[in-house]
Ligand SMILES: O=P(O)(O)OC[C@@]1(O)O[C@H](CO)[C@@H](O)[C@@H]1O
């Protein structure tokens with residue numbers, strides 16, 4: 001039964017209301033989902049149109065004269081998409097590549113049919129699950145590009161991601177010099193000193209996640225504070241810190257002695273650099289013999305790192321004027337050349353399913369993650385996929401919110417940028433809401449949350 005109210009149809013809340021809680025959707029006017037669909041995605045789409053228009057000459061230079069027609073087609077497509085969101089139209093099937101080479105787009109069309117069955121009608125932007133339609137927007141944009149003849153490899157977010165790195169260069173150089181010193185430190189760190197450094201590297205990685213172009217709706221971002229000095233000040237903004245559990249887990253050699261740590265990446269730019277720092281530290285203190293990095297297959301949420309972004313970052317560091325950056329780049333290249341670090345291309349992260357669906361929809365990837373001693377999921381979008389965008393009770397344990405997805409211990413390193421958060425001590429969320437009604441949308445607060453911590457809910461400022 002549909003009731004019309006303020007142009008957003010309230011329909012049967014199939015699959016929005018779950019036994020565990022309500023999934024985020026644009027029908028909730030006080031939610032970040034509503035703000036995102038109503039205001040933020042239109043701004044992001046407008047910025048992509050502006051990028052295509054501004055980049056026209058470079059595109060013609062790189063892809064040839066014929067590319068201009070395809071730029072016009074993309075601008076037309078994006079304008080239409082913007083209007084469909086604004087007027088709460090239905091989501092459409094994606095056009096497929098004729099030789100059907102990219103069958104992951106077909107997965108999205110199958111999923112649209114499944115959602116239509118669940119919801120009783122074709123999903124509407126504001127009525128369907130926010131996680132689904134927001135990912136759908138980035139995937140159908142990628143699909144339209146893939147279907148072009150000339151500009152199929154164009155990344156409309158490339159310049160923003162590169163700016164996110166160069167805008168953070170001062171912080172990156174400070175952090176790099178610190179990392180090089182620790183990794184090559186002449187002093188042999190005692191076990192306690194190593195543990196102290198470990199806690200710091202996890203926090204560097206956490207706060208790297210605040211640099212996020214999706215959150216800024218495409219406005220340039222950069223890390224402007226002193227990454228080491230700022231650390232202590234930020235401790236009070238860490239709502240869950242299971243670093244002690246992570247330390248105890250990683251200190252033990254893996255059951256099968258494979259010693260792999262998987263990092264499911266989030267943003268390029270400063271965040272990717274902090275991922276490199278954490279991964280290099282894990283190798284230096286022998287917490288892992290191998291680190292597998294999982295970037296996105298397509299340009300995603302503006303900031304999210306693709307393999308091209310990884311290579312660009314390393315290349316930039318190799319040619320930097322700063323000696324530390326060059327030294328670190330050589331170390332990274334050495335890791336990659338010796339397969340100590342690998343870059344894993346998996347379509348799952350740009351597919352339609354949340355993480356619980358992996359065992360069914362990509363059993364090979366699930367088995368691969370099971371090999372690792374730890375899988376680290378970076379950022380807010382990955383967190384939303386871990387907990388299925390359900391606004392659980394804030395005191396729900398992280399393990400319960402994963403509903404059985406745990407191929408191996410799972411660690412979320414995430415700053416809070418959407419209306420889902422679990423594993424908090426009673427009263428913590430309510431206390432912060434009193435200070436800042438929109439605290440869940442800002443990225444100000446962070447979580448270092450591991451499934452092996454079980455129901456441990458350490459108070460702010462302490463690790464448990
Ligand atoms: O995954 P990330 O980069 O930490 O954050 C992604 C994000 O900026 O995009 C979505 C809102 O558009 C939210 O999940 C979050 O605010």
Ligand SMILES: [Mn+2]
Pocket residue numbers: 212214266267301303304379381
């Ligand atoms: Mn991101």
